[in-house]
Amino acid sequence: MTRAIYPGSFDPPTNGHLDVVARAARCFDQLIVAVVVNPQKHNPMFSLEEREAMLRDCVAHLPNVRVEHFRGLLAEYVKRSDADVIVKGLRVVSDFETEMSLAMMNRSLSDVDTFFLMSDPGYSFVSSSLVKEVFFLGGEVSTLVPSPVLRVMDAKRTAR
Numbered sequence: 001m002t003r004a005i006y007p008g009s010f011d012p013p014t015n016g017h018l019d020v021v022a023r024a025a026r027c028f029d030q031l032i033v034a035v036v037v038n039p040q041k042h043n044p045m046f047s048l049e050e051r052e053a054m055l056r057d058c059v060a061h062l063p064n065v066r067v068e069h070f071r072g073l074l075a076e077y078v079k080r081s082d083a084d085v086i087v088k089g090l091r092v093v094s095d096f097e098t099e100m101s102l103a104m105m106n107r108s109l110s111d112v113d114t115f116f117l118m119s120d121p122g123y124s125f126v127s128s129s130l131v132k133e134v135f136f137l138g139g140e141v142s143t144l145v146p147s148p149v150l151r152v153m154d155a156k157r158t159a160r
């Protein structure tokens with residue numbers, strides 16, 4: 001049995017993330033979508049609970065996918081989870097440059113390999129940060145995020 005971990009901030013999950021989830025779920029027996037606690041890049045706009053709940057709604061139709069969270073080193077979490085590989089999506093060449101270092105570091109830390117899926121070209125420009133910026137400036141993002149995510153985003157905008 002193969003178990004893969006797809007880690008990320010998912011702040012919020014996008015259609016690009018969900019495309020990677022669906023395709024990775026076909027490649028591995030079990031896929032854990034793992035939300036990092038306290039991502040280092042930024043203060044998340046969505047709480048950990050919101051990010052996990054949005055993801056659970058989005059993957060409910062995929063029986064071999066579950067959503068968890070982790071804190072600390074990904075390499076340690078992979079070992080604790082008895083997982084075989086890390087899965088990452090690559091949108092553009094600059095993603096590769098960053099991800100190559102991360103993959104090599106994770107391999108040196110816990111001897112785990114990283115499998116890369118090329119993004120669907122239709123999502124190669126989609127990132128969580130751009131989605132947030134466009135949305136909160138009043139732009140249309142309904143083709144960029146799944147409907148459970150759009151609902152939570154709408155509620156957050158209304159509450160502002």
Ligand code: PNS
Binds near residue numbers: 008036072075102
């Ligand atoms: O969605 P993101 O923000 O691009 O995901 C980045 C993530 C969570 C995969 C990365 O920041 C990570 O692995 N964080 C855990 C801390 C860690 O292990 N750092 C060393 C990476 S080699």
